[in-house]
Amino acid sequence: LPTTHLKDGHQNYKNEFKKNEEQFLKLAREGQSPKVLWIGCSDSRVIPEKIMSANPGDIFTHRNIANIIPPKDSGENCTSSVIEYAVKHLNVEHIVICGHTECGGIKAVLSDQSNSEDKALVNWLKYANPAKEKLLNQNPNSEPDYLDTIKQNVLLQKENLLNYEYIKNKSQSGDIKIHAWLYDLHTGTISANNNKDNSWQNIV
Numbered sequence: 001l002p003t004t005h006l007k008d009g010h011q012n013y014k015n016e017f018k019k020n021e022e023q024f025l026k027l028a029r030e031g032q033s034p035k036v037l038w039i040g041c042s043d044s045r046v047i048p049e050k051i052m053s054a055n056p057g058d059i060f061t062h063r064n065i066a067n068i069i070p071p072k073d074s075g076e077n078c079t080s081s082v083i084e085y086a087v088k089h090l091n092v093e094h095i096v097i098c099g100h101t102e103c104g105g106i107k108a109v110l111s112d113q114s115n116s117e118d119k120a121l122v123n124w125l126k127y128a129n130p131a132k133e134k135l136l137n138q139n140p141n142s143e144p145d146y147l148d149t150i151k152q153n154v155l156l157q158k159e160n161l162l163n164y165e166y167i168k169n170k171s172q173s174g175d176i177k178i179h180a181w182l183y184d185l186h187t188g189t190i191s192a193n194n195n196k197d198n199s200w201q202n203i204v
Ligand SMILES: [Zn+2]
Pocket: 041, 042, 043, 065, 066, 067, 100, 102, 103, 104, 105, 106
């Protein structure tokens, strides 16, 4: 194992497991029924289960660089297959799209990528470009602000999600709630977008 830190960590986990064995075995026996699908960034500092103090079985998770949901006609199946399974088979009631401050993916989107040799990264991050372009359109005379772009990207991904017909239907009928969230690395606080006035308010 890479570090003794992780090795010790796993030993602690095994001790916890033994202590709560009944609960774990119940999950193994009965299967999962999470109520929440979390689509977040791969960033090592933004760990959904830790931020929400969640237990095994609570959150169905998909993380990628810059918490992106590729448009439905993009041909990308990784993210959309997770969404499909969570919504159609696990019947989750909430979908959280969670961006975060200091997102390296969005920093890359704001930088000049034209000479980058990281083909996969550039190809992936193009799905966040419309967030930058929208801000540029609103204010052509200044470079888009980092934090504004991070927030705009969360809203863009929510739009992409709602372009899936079955998601739109479940959202309109109230069977599913979609949350656009931002995690602040400096304060450990989550704020949610209020689509009525576009403000961001702490969830607790
Ligand atoms: Zn990130």
